[in-house]
Each structure stands twice: as C-alpha cells, then as structure tokens.
Amino acid sequence: MEYINVFIINHYAIHPSEPGGSRHYSLAKELAKKGHRVTVVASNFQHGTGRYNADLGKGKFKEEMIDGIRFVWIAAPGYEGNTVRRFLNMLVFSLRTRFNKLLKDKRNKPDIIIGSSPHPFASLAAERLAAYHRVPFIMEVRDLWPQTLVDLGRISRFHPLIVFLSWLEKYLYRKASKIVVLLPGASEYIKNLGISEEKVIWIPNGIDRDLLPDISSIEQKKKRDLFTVMYAGAHGLANNLDVIINAAKVLQDEGLADKILFRLLGEGPEKKNLIMLAKELGLKNVIFEDPVPKKEVYAKLAEADVFIAVIKKSNLYRWGISLNKLFDYLAMAKPIVFGVRAFNDPVREAGAGISVPPEDPYALAEAVKELFRMDPKEREKMGVNGREYVLKNHDFTVLASRLEKVLFEVAGDNGLR
Known part of the structure; x- marks a missing residue:
C-alpha cells in the first residue's frame, strides 16, 4: 500500500x-x-x-x-x-x-x-x-x-x-x-x-514549522514601553488564570505597575469573571485581549518578553501535560514562567525559564520579577534553549x-x- x-x-x-x-x-x-x-x-x-x-x-x-x-x-x-x-x-x-x-x-x-x-x-x-x-x-x-x-x-x-x-x-x-x-x-x-x-x-x-516565523524575524513590537508578560490560551476553570491576576496585584502593590504589564489573550467561560476580578482589585497592569487565529498568533507572541503557563493543581496531571500554548511559547525563544505540577516539566527539561508551584501568586510574581531584573542575555539564552528543545522534540x-x-x-x- x-x-x-x-x-x-x-x-x-x-x-x-x-x-x-x-x-x-x-x-x-x-x-x-x-x-x-x-x-x-x-x-x-x-x-x-x-x-x-x-x-x-x-x-x-x-x-x-x-x-x-x-x-x-x-x-x-x-x-x-x-x-x-x-x-x-x-x-x-x-x-x-x-x-x-x-x-x-x-x-x-x-x-x-x-x-x-x-x-x-x-x-x-x-x-x-x-x-x-x-x-x-x-x-x-x-x-x-x-x-x-x-x-x-x-x-x-x-x-x-x-x-x-x-x-x-x-x-x-x-x-x-x-x-x-x-x-x-x-x-x-x-x-x-x-x-x-x-x-x-x-x-x-x-509546532508547525510552516506557521512559525524565523528566529531572526522575532522582534519586540511593543505597544507600550513596558516589560510584557503574556498568556495566550483558553480562559477556563482548569486554566486557573486568577493566579495571574493576583500575581499582578502583588507586583502593583510593590510599585511595579508602571514597569511590568500582563497581557491575557484568549476566550473562555471564565473571562468575564477574570475581568471583574481585575477591576475589583483596581489593577492598572493587566489588559485582556481577544483571541487571534493560529496563523496570526506568533505575531502577537512576538510582543512578549516573558510567557506564563499555569493550570489548576490537580492529581489529573500526574499523567503529564501536552499544552498547545506551551509549545508555541517555546518556539518564540522567550523565557517562560511555568506554574504547573505534573508528570513532566518541559520548561525545566529545556532550561527555558523558571518553574514555580501552582496556585501560588507570590511565587509567580517573584519569578516574573526575577526575569524582569535578569540580564537580557540570560533571558535570551533561556529562550534559545526553549526553541531548540521544541524544534528537536515537537x-x-x-x-x-x-x-x-x-x-x-x-x-x-x-x-x-
């Protein structure tokens, strides 16, 4: 045949x-x-x-x-x-x-x-x-x-x-x-x-190489002169995005709202609740954006300095994870804050960022702050590690x-x- x-x-x-x-x-x-x-x-x-x-x-x-x-x-x-x-x-x-x-x-x-x-x-x-x-x-x-x-x-x-x-x-x-x-x-x-x-x-x-931009074309195309932390994906209960909102609150309380911006792209049943939570906390360092088609997502991701991947703490992940968004993040050659407890930890395996406990906004905020203060060359090395890992394995x-x-x-x- x-x-x-x-x-x-x-x-x-x-x-x-x-x-x-x-x-x-x-x-x-x-x-x-x-x-x-x-x-x-x-x-x-x-x-x-x-x-x-x-x-x-x-x-x-x-x-x-x-x-x-x-x-x-x-x-x-x-x-x-x-x-x-x-x-x-x-x-x-x-x-x-x-x-x-x-x-x-x-x-x-x-x-x-x-x-x-x-x-x-x-x-x-x-x-x-x-x-x-x-x-x-x-x-x-x-x-x-x-x-x-x-x-x-x-x-x-x-x-x-x-x-x-x-x-x-x-x-x-x-x-x-x-x-x-x-x-x-x-x-x-x-x-x-x-x-x-x-x-x-x-x-x-x-990842689909036909959709992926060349690493030399991945540039910062910022709307604001801020250190940008981005999440792109579903806004559901299992995604546990309230931990990102609360981490943003921690950093705002530390006086970093005018330096570090959180951008959440996507849609889902919890999005309205998350927007309400951000308003109730009086956050000035969080913005919500509409989802974009897969073929356009990399242009959006190129605007980030750091990505965040978090999910709810659960025994379910003792069998592992395979998050679409995580592979997109790795391919964009930027460091990742990974707040997941699972069978596998691709970010740690690749040396592509910082892994923190799930459902811990303070640990998440500290990791973001560490990357913000890190030498750009060290962040670049983490990003390159992630891209090489995903191209080799995924x-x-x-x-x-x-x-x-x-x-x-x-x-x-x-x-x-």
Missing part, C-alpha cells in the same frame, strides 16, 4: 484561520505531503471561541478541501459554558458523524479511522464508523475520560455517569488497534486498566512521521499492505 486513506475524527479540530490548537490540521497536512489521503471531521461550532467556523446554511454538514486536506464540518448546536447544551452538542456531533452519508460512502472507504477523545462519544462514533467499514480503529487519547471529571472534583467516581464512561473507556481501548496518547505518563494509566502497554504510542502536541513534521509509522503498522497487521 503506497498511501493510506485515513479519517481523523476530532470534534474540536480547526484550521489555522481560527484561534486554538491545530494539531490535526498540521498532522494531516504532513501526511498529505507524503501522498496519503486525509479527511478531518469536526464540528462547525468552535468550542474555544463559542462561534461557528463554517457556514452550513440549512445543511447538516459541509465538505471542503483546505491545503490538500478534506474537511467535513458537522452541524452541532451552540452552547455557552459547561451546561446541558454542551452535553447535547457532544451527542449531536457524535450521532451525526456516525450516520453521515459522506463518511459512510463505500466509494470513499477509509483504510483506517482515528477517533480523538476530547470526549469519548466522538471516539465511539469513530469506532462504530470503523466497524461499519470493517477497517481498523485507532484511539487518540487527549483527555483521560472519565478520570478528568473525577480528578477535577466535579463528580464522584461512583456516579452512574462515571460508571458508564469508565465502561465506555475500556471498551474503546479494547477495540482500538493502537492507542495514541498525548500525555507522556498516560501509558501507565491505560496499563492499569488491563490494556497491553504495547498498544500505546506517545505522540504529543507540537516538530509536527517529525510527529507526523511517527504517526505514519503507526498507520503502516496497523495496516500491515490487518492485511492492508
């Missing part, structure tokens, strides 16, 4: 013209360069921004070619926040994907179907579609459902929904020919469920080759080669 016809089903997949992580666009693009045929199936309603990214008119789906990749956009109802409507959005997308006439068309039968799990219902739709076509199913594990819900303290492990999701999780792992994980410690979690560790392959998030060109190897192995095991 010279090429593979692969369907990638990811509810939240996007094109770089939209804000957010574009993992499957980048992987699909690299696979297409190698001669493979790739279809990406996603919802027309974008989770990160709360808006529709494809005009379907009155239809239930839309097919289009983008950069050599076939996208199929599935209609799903909009929602705001973690409400019943979000659950409805998940179910509608999954059912419409499973029974979509384009995806069921035997004239364009896939060789392999990959089901990504920002939630398990989309993965189940992928598995059922693979069974319909009698082709192998590969499970991609982004979030560990239902462990994510339990570890974030939102629901008891004995709740009937968690019991059902636990059964569904094991069912999908057993049905999968291979399991691709984004978290470096997830193989141990899956092994503990009685699944062979040999089925598990780690392919983390990464280039989507390399990650796509790793995925291609998995596809050929699965094809061979199932008599397709």
Whole structure:
C-alpha cells in the first residue's frame, strides 16, 4: 500500500484561520505531503471561541478541501459554558458523524479511522464508523475520560455517569488497534486498566514549522514601553488564570505597575469573571485581549518578553501535560514562567525559564520579577534553549512521521499492505 486513506475524527479540530490548537490540521497536512489521503471531521461550532467556523446554511454538514486536506464540518448546536447544551452538542456531533452519508460512502472507504477523545462519544462514533467499514480503529487519547471529571472534583467516581464512561473507556481501548496518547505518563494509566502497554504510542502536541516565523524575524513590537508578560490560551476553570491576576496585584502593590504589564489573550467561560476580578482589585497592569487565529498568533507572541503557563493543581496531571500554548511559547525563544505540577516539566527539561508551584501568586510574581531584573542575555539564552528543545522534540513534521509509522503498522497487521 503506497498511501493510506485515513479519517481523523476530532470534534474540536480547526484550521489555522481560527484561534486554538491545530494539531490535526498540521498532522494531516504532513501526511498529505507524503501522498496519503486525509479527511478531518469536526464540528462547525468552535468550542474555544463559542462561534461557528463554517457556514452550513440549512445543511447538516459541509465538505471542503483546505491545503490538500478534506474537511467535513458537522452541524452541532451552540452552547455557552459547561451546561446541558454542551452535553447535547457532544451527542449531536457524535450521532451525526456516525450516520453521515459522506463518511459512510463505500466509494470513499477509509483504510483506517482515528477517533480523538476530547470526549469519548466522538471516539465511539469513530469506532462504530470503523466497524461499519470493517477497517481498523485507532484511539487518540487527549483527555483521560472519565478520570478528568473525577480528578477535577466535579463528580464522584461512583456516579452512574462515571460508571458508564469508565465502561465506555475500556471498551474503546479494547477495540482500538493502537492507542495514541498525548500525555507522556498516560501509558501507565491505560496499563492499569488491563490494556497491553504495547498498544500505546506517545505522540504529543507540537509546532508547525510552516506557521512559525524565523528566529531572526522575532522582534519586540511593543505597544507600550513596558516589560510584557503574556498568556495566550483558553480562559477556563482548569486554566486557573486568577493566579495571574493576583500575581499582578502583588507586583502593583510593590510599585511595579508602571514597569511590568500582563497581557491575557484568549476566550473562555471564565473571562468575564477574570475581568471583574481585575477591576475589583483596581489593577492598572493587566489588559485582556481577544483571541487571534493560529496563523496570526506568533505575531502577537512576538510582543512578549516573558510567557506564563499555569493550570489548576490537580492529581489529573500526574499523567503529564501536552499544552498547545506551551509549545508555541517555546518556539518564540522567550523565557517562560511555568506554574504547573505534573508528570513532566518541559520548561525545566529545556532550561527555558523558571518553574514555580501552582496556585501560588507570590511565587509567580517573584519569578516574573526575577526575569524582569535578569540580564537580557540570560533571558535570551533561556529562550534559545526553549526553541531548540521544541524544534528537536515537537516538530509536527517529525510527529507526523511517527504517526505514519503507526498507520503502516496497523495496516500491515490487518492485511492492508
């Protein structure tokens, strides 16, 4: 088999013209360069921004070619926040994907179907579609459902929904020919469920060189003559951005509000609350900005002196992290303050910044202050370390080759080669 016809089903997949992580666009693009045929199936309603990214008119789906990749956009109802409507959005997308006439068309039968799990219902739709076509199913594990819900303290492990999701999780792992994980410690979690560790392959998030500016073109393009600390990403509960607001308060109280500026780019259910908190604290050193498309984000990131990555302290991250924003930060050759407790610490591994305890605004403020007072050459060295690390370990060109190897192995095991 010279090429593979692969369907990638990811509810939240996007094109770089939209804000957010574009993992499957980048992987699909690299696979297409190698001669493979790739279809990406996603919802027309974008989770990160709360808006529709494809005009379907009155239809239930839309097919289009983008950069050599076939996208199929599935209609799903909009929602705001973690409400019943979000659950409805998940179910509608999954059912419409499973029974979509384009995806069921035997004239364009896939060789392999990959089901990504920002939630398990989309993965189940992928598995059922693979069974319909009698082709192998590969499970991609982004979030560990239902462990994510339990570890974030939102629901008891004995709740009937968690019991059902636990059964569904094991069912999908057993049905999968291979399991691709984004978290470096997830193989141990899956092994503990009685699944062979040999089925598990780690392919983390990464960066797309085609979108990345050359390091020589990364310049300070500041709107203000201030030391700029930037966060770019989702504004949700798990992101724990109130710790950044409180760190800004610490520095303002120390008289540094006219020297250090915090810029938060992005969207999410907690953004309004964060804006209110900043106003209540009377902060003059924090500004909030709209999200920007992936293909434009690097121009914004170039305006920073330092980046911040924080998430809520939780046992969930004992299996690791693979934050899209972190790889973008590393690629921009600027130091990072990393407030995360997890299985892995890419910032420490790369020597690309300062790691601090999570949920500690005072430690965060001290790290920012240390970088502010640091010799610019030392900051530059940290930034270069980060860029070299991410290009070596997280280039989507390399990650796509790793995925291609998995596809050929699965094809061979199932008599397709």
